[in-house]
Amino acid sequence: MVVAAAAPLTVVAGTVPLGLAAGNGAAFPMTFVLCAAVLLLFAVGFCAMSRHVPEAGAFYAYVARGLGAAPGLGSAFLALVTYTAVQAAVYGYLGATVDALVQHYGGPSLPWYLYAAAALLVAGVLGYRHIELSGRVLGALLVAEVAIVLVFDAVVAVTGGLGPGRSTALFVPSQFLSGSLGIAIMFAIASFIGFEATAVFRDEARDPERTVPRATYLALVLIGAFYTLSAWAVVSAWGDADAVARASTDPGTMIVTTITAVLGPVGGDLAQILLVTSLFAALLSFHNVLARYLFALGNAGTMPAALGRSHARHASPHAASLAQSCTALALIVVFAVTGMDPVTQVFAWMAGTATLGVLALMALTCAAVLVFFRRTRADTRIWHTVAAPVLGLAGLIACLGLTVANFPTLIGGSAALAGVIGGVLVVAFVAGMVFTRVGAAHSGTSRPPVTGTTRPAGTDLQEDLR
Template sequence: MSAPAPRPSPPSPAPEPADRHRLRGTLGAGSIVFMVVAAAAPLTVVAGTVPLGLAAGNGAAFPMTFVLCAVVLLLFAVGFCAMSRHVPGAGAFYAYVARGLGAAPGLGSAFLALVTYTAVQAAVYGYLGATVDALVQHHGGPALPWYLYAAAALVVAGVLGYRHIELSGRVLGTLLVAEVAIVLVFDAVVAATGGLGSGRSTALFVPSQFLSGSLGIAIMFAIASFIGFEATAVFRDEARDPERTIPRATYLALVLIGAFYTLSSWAVVSAWGDDGAVARATEDPGNMIVATITAVLGPVGGDLAQVLLVTSLFAALLSFHNVLSRYLFALGNAGSMPPALGRSHARHASPHAASAAQSGTALALIAVFAVTGMDPVTQVFAWMAGTATLGVLALMALTCAAVLVFFRRSRVDTRFWHTALAPALGLAGLLVCLWLTVANFPTLIGGSPALALAIGGVLVAAFVLGTVLTRFTGDRPGTLPSPDAPGTVTGHDTAGTDLQEETR
């Protein structure tokens, strides 16, 4: 048997352009977890998604659906984290796809991500405006257009996004602790007392109940609730020790989100009993969580829940603002967007230009929604949240495929579980979730097949636009540097470095 031929030495990385900017920070795993869990908006999910899952999904067993989706996403996270040390910079999904599948799919994923996160942020603006208006009127205030409240939130998010990331981290941490605290108090009271006299639910442990109703719709609603956890890699340049911080933050965020959703949805079911919870969710899904907390914790608890629902939405808004700003920053550095977007602030080391541009885009969308008279919940929120769900699932599936291809080609990591089996299982699970979402997409956005087709067309068009753009810029897939190559695994490497190296 002849000896295997040695692998060729990796090429030296391209020199860093003098005009490239970088982000800086000392975020630990806890700070990043705060930001991505805030993006998932835990209280908003419990208030909005759980009733829908109970009513239209698999009934009282819906809490177990969160466990199933968390397992699928943990499998995705194994490969995602294994590859994170080989993809420095703040490009997240698109940098992974570019490194594994080539420049054209990578830039296509970048444009798809921009549309996806812009959509989810627009959804939050609509829901936030409507929620604040309802809260103000409930306490005797005037009835004002929802978009005025949305515009005020935009200004605050823009100011925080302009400054150093650690300020946003502190704000998000405070808001997240408050919204999670009231739900955990509610959970503890229900667990201790058995709710309103119906006893603790066991439906989630009964396979026949878990498989009853519409499991596909239940999975669709549950997987949508995790949107935001995958943004950990976006903050790589601002992490204290990215090789350790990013994987820890990703796993911790997933486990905490999954456990919180499962426990809290179980408490909501237990508070009313299996049949009572489904009936309540069917009758009045929008007010179910506030009514439940009021019944268990009293009027003060209900009023506090209403206020914290507003702060939960703002926390999600701010988190997605930061994610979008860093996508634009990375694309500016990579030369795929105007270079001005890739500038970092001299004092705050923040993507201030990208943050301002992102605020402008959000303001334009709010203006369009206002002028066209769209309802902030049934249209803005429903349509945009549905768009984001479909887009994120497509992005995660592409990323899983990129992980598999990257490790198979580069052989820089030969751990079978981390680089092959777990990513393959994650890809299979994500494709099933994507198929279920496509099949039930009209339900997710309000029942219009024509609108579903139009939204799908926008997402496809965004991806195609990115792939076509590489032809005009002369980009082409490059080589795969070794993890030992200089500059490949630096904690504070420049955002967008990998995509630009891939496309030279």
């Protein structure tokens, strides 16, 4: 689920050319290694604390247990906005990509939002049913998209590609530090969005105390290695200078052109089709993540209680899934009515919002890990509870600073728009904190546990905290 959310082929097709063109050039592949290292440091504390957080609220639950109910609910509201934004970005990109594919094979030109609405319907049906069905669909799509890229990587590694030979730029410090390293890090860190969602699915895991940490580490290592290898193969296929030039002139079709040149027309056609399935896999994964956030909030009494109920047959958060589908449909309607471009506006603006939001959430979670273990002494391992979280927090703050500094570039160069988007994220966090205070003042006690859910009675997070 989380590897599918990272959309491996979409990153290779969309992010890698942008990183080559606007980041640190041919050395961009090494940026994935740097970002993976920072996120692995974050994951050490995240996984150590996972055995002490029985709720399936991910960032919300971690921040609440470490920093308190108000920051926790603020993080929940921030996460809802963040993941809604990334899902909206995928809808825009998916709609435009399907339209281009249909026209490529001689079909009619239709508005992007019709394809997006069709994808929403399919994702909604799968999200309503048991998680295993979504898992099977995502597994099949994931294997297909990863396979085509790995075949391409292998051919380039063996033959040396079409250019002067295999690239070594990623191992040269001067090249890694050249160009705009800040923008390179910003694009690379955005490519990992979704790995942290392992904790969201702990209710449906057979043995969450073991499998959540294992899945988190494995997802990070696999995603990081795949991105690094594939980005290196793209550079090596053309040669350092030519790869950067091609990425600068035509980033949108660079990967399809490259795969076609290396694997032939059949490989290029498969890449185009699998890019669509990659986007849908990411869409379905984020749909499930958002549904489980709403489920956790409904279960804790901070959202309508109906959202915290699970389906009697499918054991899925069906009400939360339906609510999430309605929210996504409303956004698609707004984008369509306002005439926003699906790529340069919907995708760029929403992806930028998600990048900033996820970095802020991870930094808050890192701080919560440090405070939680300092206060409870539930785990006394220095590396897991102090050293790695401190290093991870420092790395995340650095990445967050670089993202804020380069944020206008990520969303098209508008400082005013960057300020508005940043303001929305801040307002979401503050609104969650205020909601907690107002709810506590009016009720004095937490709501009773919601019945008819997959959660056992007595696990209301706010009640535990109070």
